[in-house]
Amino acid sequence: MKAVTVYDIAKEANVSVATVSRVLNNTAPVKKETKERILELINKYQFQPNALARSLIKKETGMIGIILPDITNPFFPEVLSGFDQQARNYGYTFFLCDTMSANIDTADQYVRESEYLNVLTEKQVDGIVMLGGRIDLAKPGSELVSEVLEVSKRLPVLLINGNLPGSFYRVAMDERLGAELAARHLIELGHRDIAIVGGYRTLRNTIQRTASFTKTMEQYGLKVRKEWVLGEGFSVRNGEDCIRQLLEMPQRPTAVLCMNDLVAIGVLKGATKAGLKVPEDLSIVGYDDIPFASHCVPELTSVSLKVNELGQKAAEILHKLITRSKVPKTTLLEPELIIRESTCAFRK
Amino acid sequence: MKAVTVYDIAKEANVSVATVSRVLNNTAPVKKETKERILELINKYQFQPNALARSLIKKETGMIGIILPDITNPFFPEVLSGFDQQARNYGYTFFLCDTMSANIDTADQYVRESEYLNVLTEKQVDGIVMLGGRIDLAKPGSELVSEVLEVSKRLPVLLINGNLPGSFYRVAMDERLGAELAARHLIELGHRDIAIVGGYRTLRNTIQRTASFTKTMEQYGLKVRKEWVLGEGFSVRNGEDCIRQLLEMPQRPTAVLCMNDLVAIGVLKGATKAGLKVPEDLSIVGYDDIPFASHCVPELTSVSLKVNELGQKAAEILHKLITRSKVPKTTLLEPELIIRESTCAFRK
DNA sequence: TGGTTTTATGAAAGCGGTTACGGTTTACGA
DNA sequence: TCGTAAACCGTAACCGCTTTCATAAAACCA
Structure with missing residues (x-):
């Protein structure tokens, strides 16, 4: 027909x-x-x-590409949802480009990001959003970075939570503020012995949060023990590993700041299994405030990134970029500490 | 440039x-x-x-549209992930079309599905996948159905877990088998008083599961109490509401079958808050086996839809449809009961 | 060696829209 | 009544690629 x-x-x-x-x-x-x-x-x-014919001559497609590492991580759907809410208003439809589905190693993922960058530009998308993944870890001058830089000459590219300030447009959370809020909260509850678990020591957010947390502690005359800063990853499993290690140490912390909620859930799980009561024996602060944070037992105190808002803001900024409005290179959003049940005052 | x-x-x-x-x-x-x-x-x-120019003449775009109600529900990312793994092999890129982000009412959602159907065909996608949402509830002859039918004359449309067998190509889980497995498990653990909570009474999966569960019970000479079949929804909140209602009844069930894991988590949460121990005082079986099911405390026994596989299968079938291979109208996948910690033998 | 196939390439016609340009009408004000 | 601006509409070029058709040269075969 x-x-x-x-x-x-x-x-x-x-x-x-x-x-x-x-x-x-x-x-x-x-x-x-x-x-x-x-x-x-x-x-x-x-x-x-036929939108193809129209786009061919109009040189705009109303299509956007979003590249992210793993849609299965609940953080990303939340961003996406916010992004979608806003993007819809501008009439955009978006390609979802998952670089990690099917547990592949990172080298392969590097290729994937690169491939998607290609596919998307060939498909003439109006703009690209990159969210998490390799670009967050990439060093200035690396192949991926220069590739993205090259792409961003041809069309708007926006990094969410990205690294490399200055080189790219980006929208991100104020990591320092988030860690500071968490620190203040725990300190004011009377905690002195606090561990920091999860994340990647090479990742900007992990570094910034750790630094800010440490700095805040120091303002109160407190120190963060080196051996209590541990973990490499953002998974539940990682959280379980960390708490196991911590509980084996002669000195145990009374509170834990986790680099995301999955890790926090892991810690919660591990601690509970080891017979500890949360929050009475151990206070836990998560990060991201994913929907499940409020569904745990006990409900998780977490630094809320207002992730949905992050997505919305990203759509807004990308649209400005596409329509050639003036946009600052970096846009920071303020996180908020949501206090729930997984933290309480330290009792001797 | x-x-x-x-x-x-x-x-x-x-x-x-x-x-x-x-x-x-x-x-x-x-x-x-x-x-x-x-x-x-x-x-x-x-x-x-330029892919636009190429597609214009080739009459194939390598683009697929996926319409789903709410990417924020962890079930969908899991399907998506599986879909992506497979679709990638065929060289497809896909549009994510969320019809519900931003909590709108269902009437509006109806319009959204319709709008997306339009946008996608204008963009000349090679195929469309519809997953959950209004189409699952639609009656034969309804406006949406005839619209989808119309679209499916022009290009392949595949329903995941869809309703209306016969009219559309669809891939779905064998709901009867899933409920049967859950029933057998609970019955063999000695439970006699079992509630069924969550879902929508008008939704095919809810209906089929309930029927199959009831039938299995009857095979053992057991009955399902009418007042223990309750709940309208798939949210954690809904689960909490249900368990509250159940606990207020003079006769309490000793086990609960939930229509999805979110509801199960709600039940778990509500029961725990009410001072019950899970599974000792109450066995809970979830449905879907979302990743979080294994992260709850206690870990959730759940009917695993092998959701990822569902997504993969969908991509495979859609590709066959696009390439005009012969495909059966309905493809059923077999669920599996994953027994974890939220169920145990009934003790008087 | 002459005929046939295969290789190698270009000219031009689309694919399905949008838009610059130009030519008629019509409307309107003086 | 006439001049000018606005309304209305068609022709044709163009967006960037693929593909058919035709042609010429090279390779193959008897």
Whole structure:
């Protein structure tokens, strides 16, 4: 069944394709009865203009690409949801590009990001959002970075929570503030012995949070023990590993700051299994405030990134970039500490 | 900065665009040295063929649309992940179309599905997957159904877990088997008083599971109390509501089958808060086996839909449809009961 | 060696829209 | 009544690629 085109409509309406196009786009005045005749035919044949042809000449597609490492991590759907809410208002549709589904190693993931960058530009997307993944870890001058830089010359690229300030447009959370809020909260509850677990020691957010947390502690005259800063990863499993290690130490912390909620859940799980009561024996602060944070037992105190808002903001900024509005290189959002049940005052 | 085109390459290589196209697609023999010269230029200018132009004439885009209600529900990312793993092998990129982000009411959602159907066909996607949402609830003959039917005349449409067998291609879990497995498990643990909570009474999966569960019970000479079949929804909140209601009844069940894991988590949460021990005082079986099911305390016994596999299968089938291979109208996958810690033998 | 196939390439016609340009009408004010 | 601006509409070029058709040269075969 061949699809109907503007030519079919034009012929049957006894007008030129130009006129059809004009009523389609409301781009020039058309006589009322002509317009109605055309509209009727459009309706009759359920005519749908071919977006490819239109985009080809208009040089805009209304398509955006989002590259992220793993849609299975609940953090990302939340960002996506916010992004979608906002992007929809601008009429964008987006490609979801998952670079990690199916547990592949990071080298492969590097290739994936690169591949997607290619596919997306070939498909002529209006803009690209990169979220997490290798680009967050990449060093200035690395191959991936220069590739992204190259792409961003051709079309808007926005990093969410990305690294390398200055080189790229990015929207991110104020990591320092988040860690500071967590630190203040625990310190004010009377905790002195606090561990920091999870994350990657080479990742910007982990570094910044750790630094800020330490700094805040120091402002209160407290120290963070080196051996209590541990973990390499963002998974539940990682949290379980960490708490096991911590509980084996001669000196145990009374509170733990986790680099994300999955890790926090792991810690919670591990601690509970080891017979500890949370929060009485151990206070836990998560990070990200994913939806499940409020569904744990006990409900998790967590630094809320207002992730949804992050997504919304990203869509807003990307749209500005696409429409060539002035946009600051970096936009920071303020996190908020959501105090729930997994933290309480330290009791001797 | 204007993008480089086949013409630019052709001119500089002293050949026609046809030849460039031929080396690009390996579609006809080209003299070796000519080919090399062209390849070099392609590399030199980082030439990327415009996919729009190509798709316009080839009548295939390598793009797929996935319409789902709420990416924030962890069930969907898991399907997506599986879908992606497989779709990638075929070279597809996909649009994520969320019809519910931002908590809108269902009427609005109806419009969204319809809108996306339009947008996707205009963008000339090669196929569409519909997953959950209104189409699952729609009655034969309803406006949405006839619309989807109309679309599916033009391009392959695949329903995951969809309703209306016969009318559409669909891949789904064997709901009857899942409920049967859960029933058997609980019955063999000695439970006699079992509640069924969550879901929507008008939804196929809820109906089928309830029927199958009831039937299995009857095979053992047991009955399901009417007042213990309750709940309208798939949220944690809904689970909490249900368990509260159940605990207020004079007769309490000793086990609960939940229509998904979110509901199960709600039940777990509510029961724990009410001072019950899970599983000693109450056995809970979830449904879906989302990743978090294994992260709860206690870890959740759940009917595993092997959701990832569902996604993979969907991609496989959609690809077959796109390439016009023979495909059965309905494909059923077998669920599996994952026994963890939230169920145990009934003790008087 | 002459005929046939295969290789190698270009010219040009699309794919399905949008839009610049130009030519008629019609409307309107003086 | 006439001049000018606005309304209305068609022709044709163009977006960037693929593909058919035709042609010429090279390779193969008897």
